[in-house]
Amino acid sequence: MSSDDHKAALFDTLVNAVGDDFYFIHPEDGSIQVLKSQNAASFSLQQEGEGDYDYYMEQTILKRSTDSTPSDVIEKMRLKSVMKALERLNTYRVYYSVSDDSGKVHFMQAIFIRHSRDEILLVVRDANSLLRHMSKRVDSLQNALHESKVELDKRSAFLSLMNRNIRGPLYSIMGLTKIAQQEQPDHTAIESYLHKVSMSGAYMSETIDDILDLRRIAKHDIKLRPxxxxxxxxxxxxxxxxxxxxxxxxxxxxxxxxxxxxxxxxxxxxxxxxxxxxxxxxxxxxxxxxxxxxxxxxxxxxxxxxxxxxxxxxxxxxxxxxxxxxxxxxxxxxxxxxxxxxxxxxxxxxxxxxxxxxxxxxxxxxxxxxxxxxxxxxxxxxxxxSRKQEGEENPSAEASIDLRGKRVLIVDDNEINLEISEKLLLSKGIDVVSATNGQEAVHRFVAEKGNFDVILMDVLMPVMDGLEATRQIRSTQEIPNAQTIPIIAMTVNGLSENYDESFRAGMNAHLLKPVNPERLYSVISKVLSKKSES
Missing domain, CATH: 3.30.565.10 (Histidine kinase-like ATPase, C-terminal domain)
Structure with a gap:
């Protein structure tokens, strides 16, 4: 096989696949050899022809160039400029524009690659499709950048709202608590301070609900849970x-x-x-x-x-x-x-x-x-x-649930939250057992053979979180009621995906902290009612 045949075979597959024009330039005599030329806006050489590279390059640019300064393009593409560039680069690229016989403008890319000491591979590529692809890519990136900026602006808005609307009542709570501690025994004054602390806390709770709602709205994440x-x-x-x-x-x-x-x-x-x-x-x-x-x-x-x-x-x-x-x-x-x-x-x-x-x-x-x-x-x-209305023969079982004597396992790593929950349940005559993380809750549930009526489970806890603890309790085969005991999430996580995570883990209800006491009693009664009906 001749050298020319070898070169043709070497590039045949690539040439046929991509549709670019391929040439060999011989620096020693400045000649150019066509491997494949099918682009009308490329060099005007025949498929098998050879000639002087600089001459044909210059004639093509002068005849077809649509650049404002074609002389600059010619200078960049002269063999001496190419040789000088390839002394420090593996690949040298020149971009220019030309028109074809119909007058259509093509943006071209000339790629010079040192193939050997005696040969330079020249690839001439019509960059129109590449530019279109790059333009679409730029548009896509700009859209993504805009969406990221909008998302960042919304996050900044949430942080700004938190800073503005939470610091005020938080300062009130801390200040009033300090004043109450320093006050001489005065039941009326302290009661007034506690009332104001309660009002400030309610305002903070409302603000947090607002921020969670705004995030749901911004994410189009409002899901109804009847x-x-x-x-x-x-x-x-x-x-x-x-x-x-x-x-x-x-x-x-x-x-x-x-x-x-x-x-x-x-x-x-x-x-x-x-x-x-x-x-x-x-x-x-x-x-x-x-x-x-x-x-x-x-x-x-x-x-x-x-x-x-x-x-x-x-x-x-x-x-x-x-x-x-x-x-x-x-x-x-x-x-x-x-x-x-x-x-x-x-x-x-x-x-x-x-x-x-x-x-x-x-x-x-x-x-x-x-x-x-x-x-x-x-x-x-x-x-x-709902099917059963007031006055029907079978009233809702929820209303008749007596919580006295019920046994509840409370799981929370925060001592203050744990104390509050215990006080609320004890006031209703409920027996309370506590655990401070998910792992402890699982051990307590197994040790007492599931002898609980309800589990109140925090979600974000060290050692083991509430979701994993719920999954482990549900998978405990040796405890008969492991699959049916009502487990209620009590958490600060209030987004739709948090509700979904709780239910997927095996929980029966999802309550947001701070929990309204009447709401807590109602949900406990409801899950107990459903369990008794099943």
């Missing part, structure tokens, strides 16, 4: 939560829910709580001290499986400005981009309100505001009815 509840109990809970703060701010707060109290519904309690609380916050923002605020729920009509409920908040006070009225009627998507560190408390309430209203399949709010009647905000909700 549970059965009597609306009388739900609105009683809302009233108990709102009344202290309303009194503190000088508002006359009341509820009117007679037409819905007897309904047993299936709904996401957290979502509904947030809607009610944010509606009340919006109303209170436009109410003067001494003004009345009414939360009303009205049963518009019902069928066998659902009830249509009108939920409204009415307040006496300042008329809402047109700009704010317009905001209340915007779709929820409008508020996603407004999540920044500069959000006011009212802005935060609107973002959360609109997002949860949409999650409940009720996008539109109805708003009226005038000097004679004040402000009214209302929406209509379609709530699924």
């Amino acid at each position: 549970e059965q509840i009597k609306l009388r109990d739900f609105f009683d809970r809302i009233g108990q939560y709102q009344l202290p703060g309303m009194d503190e701010r000088g508002f006359l707060f009341s509820t009117e829910t007679d037409t819905v109290n007897d309904l047993l519904v299936s709904m996401d309690v957290h979502c509904m709580e947030r809607i009610c609380n944010k509606l009340l916050f919006c109303a209170s923002t436009y109410t003067m001290k001494g003004g009345r605020i009414l939360l009303r729920a009205k049963n518009l009509y019902q069928e066998s499986d659902f009830a249509q409920i009108e939920l409204s908040v009415e307040s006496q006070g300042i008329v809402m400005e047109p700009e704010r009225l317009k905001l209340l009627t915007q779709p929820s998507e409008y508020f996603i981009d407004r999540i920044t560190g500069d959000l006011s408390p009212l802005d935060i309430a609107l973002v959360i309100l609109k997002s949860y209203v949409k999650a409940m399949n009720t996008e539109q709010l109805s708003v009226t505001s005038d000097p004679n009647h004040g402000t009214a905000i209302s929406l209509t909700l379609r709530l699924a009815l």
Whole structure:
């Protein structure tokens, strides 16, 4: 096989695969040999032809160049320039543009590679497709950069909100505690301090809920988790939560829910709580001290499986400005981009309100505001009815559960949280056993042969976390009730994925700290009721 045949065979597979033009340049005499040339905008040499490299290169550039300074391109591609570059580089590249016979412009790449001492391999490539690919890649990177910046801005917003809205009440709690410690024995004064500490703690809890909600909203991560509840109990809970703060701010707060109290519904309690609380916050923002605020729920009509409920908040006070009225009627998507560190408390309430209203399949709010009647905000909700309603022969077993004498294993690595939980349960006559991490909980469960009615399990703990402890308890074959004992997560983790992780691990319920005592008793009763029914 001749040298030329060998070279052709050597590059045949590669040449046919990629469609580039391949040449050999011989530095000794400056000649150029074509291996394959199929690109009309490349060198005008025949497939088998040979000639002087510098001559053909210069003629091609002068004839076809669309560069503003073709002489610069020619100078870069002259053999002497190539030779000089390859003394320090393994590969030398030159970029230029030319037009083909139809006038179409091609961006070209000439790649010079030292093949041997006597030969330089020249690859001429049409870079149009490469540029298109690079352009798409740049666009993709720019989009990713923009999304990263948006995500970073939102994270910064969350941190800013935490810093601004948590430090204030935290300072109040620490300061009031210090004052109470230094106070001469005065029951009235200390009771006042404790009340203010409680109010500051409630504000911090609300702020943390806001931040978690904003993160869910930013991630489009709102998932409804329906549970059965009597609306009388739900609105009683809302009233108990709102009344202290309303009194503190000088508002006359009341509820009117007679037409819905007897309904047993299936709904996401957290979502509904947030809607009610944010509606009340919006109303209170436009109410003067001494003004009345009414939360009303009205049963518009019902069928066998659902009830249509009108939920409204009415307040006496300042008329809402047109700009704010317009905001209340915007779709929820409008508020996603407004999540920044500069959000006011009212802005935060609107973002959360609109997002949860949409999650409940009720996008539109109805708003009226005038000097004679004040402000009214209302929406209509379609709530699924549970099968058993008030007055039926088989009332909910949950209501009849007596917690006295029940045995509960509490697992928490925080001594203060453990003490609080123990006190809450002991006040209901519950027998309490405690463990400070997941591993200790598993050992205690096995040692006592599963002799517990319920387990309250923290999630984030050293040694062994609550999820792994739950999995190990569920897989304990020698304990008969290991598969059925109710396990309730009590944790600060409040995102949707945290709920999913708890249920996948084998837990029966997921409660967020700080836990409302009545909510805790209700969930314990509920899981015990379900266990007895099964």
